[in-house]
Amino acid sequence: MSDLDTAALRRALADQLADGGHLHTRQWRTAVESVPRHEFLRAGFFERVIGPGPTAWRPVPAESRGWLVRCYDDESFVTQVAGTIAPADIRGEILREPTSSSTLPSLVVRMLEDLQVEDGHQVLEIGTGTGYSTGLLCHRLGDDHVTSVEVDPEVSVRAATSLGTCGYYPDLVVGDGLAGHKDGAPYDRVIATCSVLAVPPAWVEQTRPGGIILATITGWRHASGLARLTVGDDGTARGRFLDGTVSFMLARPQAPPPLGMLPDFGSGEERRARLAPTLLTDPAARFVAQLAAPRAQRLTLPGPSGTEHVLLDVDAGAWAALLPGGEERWTVRQGGPGRLWDDVEEHLLRWQADDAPPLAAFEIEVSPEGQRVAWAGA
Structure with missing residues (x-):
């Protein structure tokens, strides 16, 4: 396909993002129309295999039939699995967890709009990935104003190649993004394309007063919210969560520990549960439960009377198992130090008593003492 045809694909993508309410400003529209996403997917990508059983992935090589047009779909593409495996490394299917991806353009652009950059700003990006969002930042601000940190050396090299092909040469750093990049500080804006359990103190320290940090806060039960914080003169960052669903892969150093022997x-203490675990299908409720037991993982197990819902804090050795009963009643058994489901119920009941505010009503504060998240008025 000719350059003229790929330009048409970029314009069509920009139109789609604008019509969907994600793309608002002229500068970012120009970036979307100028940066060729397919150049950042030259190594191919994985597509999910639809079917029963565990999730499987199969490679879609670059230049294969339909590949170029798909590059301009508003879709996320997995570009690495199991920490090292790229699409060119296998044939057939693979049953492993994704570890790197090209995020769907609507989310990329939405976050860049939410970042509220201005000409001359210095931006730190955490998670280079394929380099597509880095390229958009370079087009908007100029190479000298963009620093991007990637933990995976091979991913960083591929991104550097793609960016160079497009004529962009930002400061690309291989390292732990949770530590930021002190040598380039202070920054006017920090944006994370991975999710974190808590905003690292280094990001706050490396952002100038009045600067903005945009990051997805998540947990080991996969409840997420996009937070925008402003750093104050006192070194504390404060902000709120934004509307809309956001999901990113968790920063690798913050991955949960193996479950080990269950x-x-x-055993444990048993009582009738005041709340059912099915309440946690609501994203805000799941986020509240995550605040109550931040180190707990969730799993489901088959039981004699139906599916059992389990919370397990591996490091603390605490657990709670909820078992279904008749007439939509649930029983909870709890063991180990502390009582996980007691803590979850206490938080959820207070949240319900405050009219179950949505995640956009939650506030976040990051200070030297740590991170605090709560809904307004809590």
């Missing part, structure tokens, strides 16, 4: 969920 406890005996038939």
Whole structure:
């Protein structure tokens, strides 16, 4: 396909993002129309295999039939699995977890709009990935104003190649993005394309007063919210969560510990649950539960009377198992130090008593003492 045809694909993508309410400003529209996304997917990508059983992925090589047009779909593409495996490394299907991806353009652009950059700003990007969002930042601000940190050396090299092909040469750093990049500080804006359990103190320290940090706060139960914080003169960052659903892969150093040998969920103290675990299908409720037990992972197990919902804090050794009963009643068994489901119920009942505010009503503060997240008035 000719350069003229790929320009048409870029314009069509910009039109789609604008019509969807994601793309608002002229500068970012120009960037979307100028930066060729397919150049950042030259190594191909993985597509999900639809079917029963565990999630499988199969490679879609670059230049294969339909590849170029798909590059301009508003879709996320997995570009690495299991920490090292690229699409060119296998044939057939693979049953491993994704570890790097090209985020759907509507989310990329929405976050860049939410970042509120201005000419001359210095931006730190955490998570280079394929380099597409880095390229958009370079087009908008200029190479000298963009620093991007990537933990995976091979991913960073591929991104550098793609960016160079497009004529962009930002400061690309291989390292732990949770530590930021002190040598380029202070920054006017920090944006994370991975999710984090908590905003790292280094990001706050490396952002100038009045600067903005945009990051997805998540947990080991996969409840996420996009937070925008402003750094104050006192070194504390404060802000709120933004509307809309946001999901990113968790920063690799913050991955949950292996479950290991499971406890005996038939033991422990038993009582009737005041709340059902099915409440946690609501994203805001799941986020509240995550605040109550931040180190707990969730799993489901088959039981004699139906699916059992389990919370397990591996490091603390605490657990809670909820078992279905008749007439939509649930029983909870809890063991180990502390009582996980007691803590979850306490938070959820207070949240319900405050009219169950949405995630956009939550506030976040990051100070030297740590991170605090709560809904307004809590």
